Amino acid sequence: MIALRAITKTFHDGSQEVQVLRGVDLEAAPGELVAIVGQSGSGKSTLLYVAGALDGDFGGEAIVAGRSLRAMSERDRAELRNRRIGFVFQSFNLLPGLSALENVMLPGVLRRGGEPFEGLRERARAALARVGMGDKATARPARLSGGERQRVAIARALAAGPALLLADEPTGNLDATTGEGIIRLFRELAAGGLTVLVVTHEERVSRAAERVLHLQDGRLS
Amino acid sequence: MTARAGGVLWIARANLRSDLRSTLVNAAAATVGAAALAFFVALGLGVGDAARRMFPADARLVDVVPAGVSLGGVLGGGELDDAAVARLRALPGVEAAWPRLTLRVPIAAGQAPEGLRYNWPPGLTVQVPVLGVDPGLLAGAAEGGFSFEDPGDDAGPIPVMLSRRLIEVYNKTIAPSWNVRKLPMGLSLVGLQLPVQVGYSIVPQKTEDRIFESRLRLVGLSDRVPLYMLAMPLGTVRRLNREYGKVDAGYTQVTLLARRPEDAPIVAAAVRRMGFALDEGERATAERVGTVVAVTTLALALLATLMVALAALAIAQSLSANVRARAREIAILRAVGATPADVRGIILVEGGVVGLAGGLLGAAGARLAALGADRLAARLLPDFPFRPETFFSFPAWVPALAVAVALGAAILGALAPAALAARVDPARTLA
Numbered sequence: 309m310i311a312l313r314a315i316t317k318t319f320h321d322g323s324q325e326v327q328v329l330r331g332v333d334l335e336a337a338p339g340e341l342v343a344i345v346g347q348s349g350s351g352k353s354t355l356l357y358v359a360g361a362l363d364g365d366f367g368g369e370a371i372v373a374g375r376s377l378r379a380m381s382e383r384d385r386a387e388l389r390n391r392r393i394g395f396v397f398q399s400f401n402l403l404p405g406l407s408a409l410e411n412v413m414l415p416g417v418l419r420r421g422g423e424p425f426e427g428l429r430e431r432a433r434a435a436l437a438r439v440g441m442g443d444k445a446t447a448r449p450a451r452l453s454g455g456e457r458q459r460v461a462i463a464r465a466l467a468a469g470p471a472l473l474l475a476d477e478p479t480g481n482l483d484a485t486t487g488e489g490i491i492r493l494f495r496e497l498a499a500g501g502l503t504v505l506v507v508t509h510e511e512r513v514s515r516a517a518e519r520v521l522h523l524q525d526g527r528l529s
Numbered sequence: 530m531t532a533r534a535g536g537v538l539w540i541a542r543a544n545l546r547s548d549l550r551s552t553l554v555n556a557a558a559a560t561v562g563a564a565a566l567a568f569f570v571a572l573g574l575g576v577g578d579a580a581r582r583m584f585p586a587d588a589r590l591v592d593v594v595p596a597g598v599s600l601g602g603v604l605g606g607g608e609l610d611d612a613a614v615a616r617l618r619a620l621p622g623v624e625a626a627w628p629r630l631t632l633r634v635p636i637a638a639g640q641a642p643e644g645l646r647y648n649w650p651p652g653l654t655v656q657v658p659v660l661g662v663d664p665g666l667l668a669g670a671a672e673g674g675f676s677f678e679d680p681g682d683d684a685g686p687i688p689v690m691l692s693r694r695l696i697e698v699y700n701k702t703i704a705p706s707w708n709v710r711k712l713p714m715g716l717s718l719v720g721l722q723l724p725v726q727v728g729y730s731i732v733p734q735k736t737e738d739r740i741f742e743s744r745l746r747l748v749g750l751s752d753r754v755p756l757y758m759l760a761m762p763l764g765t766v767r768r769l770n771r772e773y774g775k776v777d778a779g780y781t782q783v784t785l786l787a788r789r790p791e792d793a794p795i796v797a798a799a800v801r802r803m804g805f806a807l808d809e810g811e812r813a814t815a816e817r818v819g820t821v822v823a824v825t826t827l828a829l830a831l832l833a834t835l836m837v838a839l840a841a842l843a844i845a846q847s848l849s850a851n852v853r854a855r856a857r858e859i860a861i862l863r864a865v866g867a868t869p870a871d872v873r874g875i876i877l878v879e880g881g882v883v884g885l886a887g888g889l890l891g892a893a894g895a896r897l898a899a900l901g902a903d904r905l906a907a908r909l910l911p912d913f914p915f916r917p918e919t920f921f922s923f924p925a926w927v928p929a930l931a932v933a934v935a936l937g938a939a940i941l942g943a944l945a946p947a948a949l950a951a952r953v954d955p956a957r958t959l960a
Contacts, residue, residue, distance in 0.1 A: 353960050362864060363956035383868050390866025397959065401861045405547020415865040417536040425535070464865070476959075 309338045309373065309472055309503040310359060316367035316526075317354055328354050330526030331368070336505060336519075338471065341498035343517035344507045350523045352507040353476050359505060360393050360474045361385040373471050390415055394465025398477035400457040402449040408460045409445040412436055415468040435463040439493060455486030462493060473497060475506040479513055491516045537871060540862070541878035544855075551851055552883060555844045559887020559935045560894060562837030567895035567923075567931035569833050572902075573826025574922035580822050583694070583915040585752040586815030588790035589624075591797050592808040593617060593783040607804065608779030617783055620799045622792035627663035629782040632766045633775040634737060635730035636745075642721040643744075647710050656731050657723075657745070659689075660758045661766025666784055667751050672719045675748035679764030686722050686746035689761050692754040694915070701914040722746045727769065737773055753784075782808060837934050840887070841942035844880055848946035852876065852953075859950050860958035869951035876947035877940055884939020888932030895931065896923060 317329040328351035336342045346352050357363040358370060361377050364385060370377040373392045377385065395401075402411045412432035416422050423431075436442050439459040449457055458478060465473055475494065479487030491513055498504045498518075506513055514520045521528045545552045595609050607613070609628065618626035636657045641649035664677045667690055671677045677688050696718070700711040712718060722744040728737035745759070754760040770777055785800070787793040797807055852859070859872055867875075899921040906920060 354956070357956040357960070360864070362959070383870075386863070386866050386868040386871075389864060395864045401857065401864075401959065403543070403547075403858050403861060406543050410543065414540075414862070417539050418862070418866045418871065419536070422536075425539075468865075 314368040343514040346523035394470040396475040398480040435467040558840035562840040563891025563931040563935035564894040566833035569829035571921040579917040584815035627666035628780040630661040632659035670749040670751040686744040688748040841938035844942035860955040863955035873951040880943025884936040888935030892928035
């Protein structure tokens with residue numbers, strides 16, 4: 309599902325160059341839950357954004373869903389993100405002006421040649437129900453708890469039917485019980501055939517993963 | 530991938546809804562600009578219409594009069610006799626030439642027109658100034674089956690025509706000051722007969738030896754009749770002048786009809802070269818008034834355009850601030866599949882919706898403000914001649930212009946914020 313080979317990433321800060329990734333290799337198969345752990349600033353999120361086709365400025369080879377990211381245009385990367393990749397962030401990143409249902413509909417709304425709005429609404433409702441948020445469809449994010457927001461974010465990531473789920477510290481802002489629920493959900497999703505790549509510094513998350521990789525000095529081990 | 534148009538609209542609408550305060554402030558700015566534009570343009574058009582009713586200058590007409598100082602036949606000027614009329618008619622660009630001749634026999638009216646309920650002031654005798662005109666000048670103006678031709682000796686009433694504007698001036702100024710009944714507007718006056726005494730003058734020394742009773746029949750109304758004169762067929766005036774031994778020293782004036790409005794200045798120049806002068810009184814007034822109205826309208830429209838430009842700047846500033854504040858939301862949109870073009874489109878649509886709403890509200894607001902201004906004018910301004918029912922003219926293109934300008938300005942204002950939004954780096958912003 310995902311194959312990263314010799315990935316490098318350098319940030320430019322004025323005249324200074326900071327190399328964050330120094331040749332990362334990673335492969336994850338469908339149905340696999342992989343955790344990437346490392347200290348703050350180790351480049352975990354950067355690696356996730358490269359893998360998620362959000363950052364096209366990197367060295368090496370990245371293949372997601374059978375397609376090489378390096379050869380893709382901005383439009384193609386956007387289409388890949390829309391159709392094949394779901395993101396879950398630490399701070400949920402829901403649009404505050406939209407209801408839970410509308411947030412979940414967002415990827416479908418942006419999809420060219422997508423299904424009619426009524427169909428999108430139904431699929432969004434199903435995705436919300438799948439994460440146990442069916443009764444909060446009309447609520448705005450501000451009215452939801454942290455755990456509920458994260459479930460809505462997961463529903464949004466799942467609504468488009470992705471092959472790859474990328475999660476960046478998904479339990480970082482949640483209490484232990486709620487975080488456990490999210491981890492359980494990820495395991496279920498992986499069991500259903502979804503490739504789940506979780507970046508975390510929390511042991512409870514990494515414990516749930518089938519494979520744990522450590523990012524240190526820009527390399528995975 | 531580029532998002533479907535419906536998706537971009539959906540997201541733009543949601544954004545506008547979620548930041549309702551900014552949306553309303555921006556729309557208000559666009560509304561004020563659009564309203565000002567529509568209001569001032571409509572005011573200019575309305576006042577222009579009123580001015581044209583007041584000074585109905587025909588762009589194709591050139592009025593020729595004898596020169597004040599003339600070298601006569603040496604340069605071809607001098608009297609406006611039949612030979613001169615023939616030469617004028619032959620000028621390039623001239624379609625017709627119609628001579629006019631002043632009636633030199635006094636005519637006075639001492640009673641009200643027959644068939645009109647009118648409280649004629651007792652003992653009032655009015656001197657009637659008459660100008661003989663070539664019937665061709667007033668062709669088509671005769672109504673009610675009457676003709677504007679010389680009836681011949683003792684063959685019944687003499688046909689005459691009045692300026693439409695005279696009725697308005699009479700009703701708004703003379704009738705109130707004399708405390709007499711106003712005349713009905715329009716063609717219902719046609720057919721009325723005014724008993725007159727031909728040869729009688731209110732100045733005793735000017736009364737002729739022979740006075741006879743006659744009647745003048747109003748056969749039509751025309752803006753080509755001089756404001757304070759009564760037009761009579763040229764043949765009748767010639768006949769009366771001859772009967773009373775008044776030798777015609779040429780025509781008083783010759784009206785030339787240019788083939789096209791743009792030929793009129795060329796014809797005027799040729800007339801001057803022939804040694805004749807031009808009577809530009811009414812035309813010059815009409816042109817002056819027209820110019821003043823046009824320049825004022827243009828200045829006000831420019832002011833309104835400036836207001837629209839300021840609205841565009843306000844929208845640009847507000848949207849830019851909004852984009853900076855919403856950078857994370859934009860990054861999220863990118864993460865779920867929006868391209869930079871989609872993001873640009875969303876911001877442009879937001880600007881466009883604000884501009885469109887502002888334009889529509891502004892156009893409607895201008896209409897309401899115009900109604901209010903008209904009501905205020907009706908209450909505060911005196912009933913002067915040619916006072917229009919409305920000082921505004923709203924042809925369909927005026928609100929369309931206001932909407933288009935507001936929409937264009939808002940989209941223009943949204944260009945820079947849209948470019949800014951499209952440059953948001955999702956990876957850096959979400960990190």
